[in-house]
Amino acid sequence: MEILVLVKPVPESESRLRPSPDGRQLDTEGVKFVLAGYDESAVEQALLLKESVPGSKVRAVALGPAARAEEVLRATLALGCDAATLLEAPPGRELDGAETARALALAAAKGPADLILLGKQSGDQETGILPTALAARIGRPGFSNVLDLRWDPGSNRFRFARATEAGEERWEVPAPLVVGLQQAWNDPRTAKLQNILRSRKLPIDRIPAAEVAAALGPAPRESATKFLLPPPRTGAKMIEYGRPEEAAEQLVRILRDTARVLP
């Protein structure tokens, strides 16, 4: 099975968030970009499928500024991906979801893939629209919020569950398929030290920024306007009380009359 797993370099989860000098977006100065969140699960799932279907290959693909994308791709190679493709983002160009899908489609077009896997949403903007944006772009079925993704060699089909508000749907869909993954079978693995060292020397295929830019529309259609942090939570207003009933009375009064959140 040929698997493409798409990963996005995102700020480390403990990163301090602050607005850039122009106030429009996250200040990335000094921020470390890593493989994280659902993308980590997607890589894990890709490797699990590879291990369960002999002869499978996993290629990781990342779109972003070259240095960041390279680090994330090296992390996927250390984890066990077989090859990597780096799509260099045109510097300074903001991409909307449909354009990101166009860029990623360039990597998908380089070779046949039975499965294109990505996290159901990125660890930064968390929009969650990319799996189906890419599926629509390349004309393959696409499902997101997927769990328990399995390949059934007998029927040549993927079997999986899709989480919805009401419960879990079960689906059977033949390859090729695009999946936005919610959860892998396992917690994501950690790369072994020896594999980290080995991965540093592996080649990474590159699609240059000019080629990516040519796949985009003439002008950006989405731009960040303001990055806002919530006012620092200064800690709860603690309710002083004698008997539990007094605490309840005070809290209900606040929720009803001041905060106005009671039905």
Add this chain to the structure above:
Amino acid sequence: MAALPAGFGMPEFDLTEDQRALQEMARKFARSVMAPRAAECDRKGLFPEDIYRKGWELGLMNLNVPSEYGGSGLSLFDQCMIVEELAYGCGGMTTSIIANCLALEPILLGGTEDQRRSVLTPFCREYQMASFCLTEPGGGSDAGGLQTLARKDGDSYVVSGEKCFITNAPHAKLFTVFTTVDPALRHKGITAFYVPRDTEGIVPGKDEEKMGHRASSTSTVRFENVRIPVSQRLGAEGDGFSVAMRTLDMTRTPIGALATGIGQAALDHAAAYSLQRRSFGKPIGEHQAIQMKLARMATLLHASRLLTRHAARLIDGGQNATLESSMAKSFASDAAMEVTDEAIQIFGGYGYMKEYPVEKLHRDAKLTQIYEGSNEIQRIVIARELLKKYQH
């Protein structure tokens, strides 16, 4: 306060991308696997074998074993970098994780190619622990005065005696043991062997109750007429002292890194707390009394890291760094004591409570002044090396 604050390491100006990747991996393991269990293991004196096994799987256990035997084959510099990260998560667990490096180093230094291949390879193929048996109840730093006797008998030796404070001994599958063929010969009689745990007559004692490093396991090991074939001797009779000293030359520097990791955790906790805890209308971190402390703590840690990395660089370059490694070990461990002490002071009454993480760090730091050559011995070595330079 169970969760560690986000670490503010010193700027890593001299690391390559490869080193950063290794550091990152060790950091993640330390903070997501070791740290969450550190308090419980400390409180209950648990030996978290699952964590050690996981550390082994990731290649964190036999850092010094060359890759031709299946080990990680890291430079001492990289070992130090990793040990510091691990110690940030838990000093005691780190002691148990790096005990294999200490126990296997004599085989690397004193063993034949056949011995290395047959002994080291299994450690890299499956999870197992080894223990380094040098110290005896009658004396630790006086390695020339060993009493454990190896009596030659045909093509083997019969070894009798007792070793103490042996890390991982209750769990070890292999021991490297330092004996004397004749106590009267002092240093010249010291002879080293390796011996599998299942050899008849090896009796590890019960786990000691320790002040710190409680996730690690420490016990005596009695050798009751243990028959060891000559083929398990490392070098010739009398080579043992040199093997032991050269081993400690290699493992001393990482102890400096271990102490630095403990200290860094203390600083991170204390600095984060100082911004959170308020007194007299502002965070205590805005009071100069606390700022003086934090500044000194950070400076001590930075100096520790530079001393340690410098010594490691020299050793990696094949130079003799007895002076520098003794400086690094003694300075960094003393610094860790001071830094963890001040962290408790910054936490005030909370710092003295076991519910908060810093008192454990202080207890853990203490051992780094004692083991792998007490700081007093280190200073004797420093002075000796120093005075050599003045003699004509």
Add this chain to the structure above:
Amino acid sequence: MSRGVLAVAESVDGHLAASGREAAAAARSLSEGGTVTGLVLGTALAGPAGELSRAGVDRVLTMEAPALEGRRALPWAAGIAAAAAATSASVVVLPGTAFGRELAGAVGSLWDAPATAGVTEIVGSDAEGIEVARPAFGGRATQRLKLTGPRIVLALRANSVPPAPPAAVPAPIEPIPAPELAAGILAGEPVGFAAAASTGGPELTQAAIVVSGGRGLKAPENFALLEELARSLGAAVGASRAVTDAGWKPSSYQVGQTGKSVAPQLYVAVGISGAIQHLVGMMSSRVIVAINSDPNAPIFRVADFGIVGDLFQIVPALTAEIRRVRGLAEPGRSPGA
């Protein structure tokens, strides 16, 4: 500047989903006098279409086709793009559900339009485009962004837009044919469905009020206390990871980084210490109340209101007080008794 806006609604058990009413209300605010068209897709659409016709839209289109029955993003997106073209809509508003996000991506690509999802606020709208706000970084920040061009796609976040009051006169309902769908995007089929373990109230991510319990409840059977409180508030019940890991509640209850993200109007954390894992899943809630016996629990740092005390005393008192002010009967007793 008036625009045509298409609001897409989902149905649940033959009824219009609440998220569809929210989409209709958001569409109305974006239309600035233009036509708001509601769209339902699938089969057996009479019920939901009727309800949508009173949700503040100018007309309702029903796109009935067996291929649209299972909720597949690409066929639906093709239908939505066709309906948008037929109604000359320049904006598509999608519901604040997991499927709504899937639709946003697919419609964006098919319609070649900028799309975003999880929109909590329409910040502004002019001839160039629409500025929206959406939470990012696990609710630790809000990103405002402007989408521009002749076509724009937005999916909302649940509970962000108040639905319009029911209209007295229903809007007209007309069928619209489904476009021809490429066989490739219809490959595969749904083979089963397992309903989520019922929390006994509204769905967690859609609820306006969420009451969550943690380890402090001490035993699984004590969740009954929380469920009582949730019933008095019409709230959904959630849980911390400690609780779902221990098997006290199924994982569908879990709020947090590896579970569900919620952003209700009111979040009540009971016996939850507040590990970061949990916090990132609920920090965008408008008002947070924490009840915990440990005054140092990190949850109090993100909560708006806190009660330190024994939850086994506080929670029943709170349930009783809420019932009293809401004029609800105690269970097992009729209102007149």
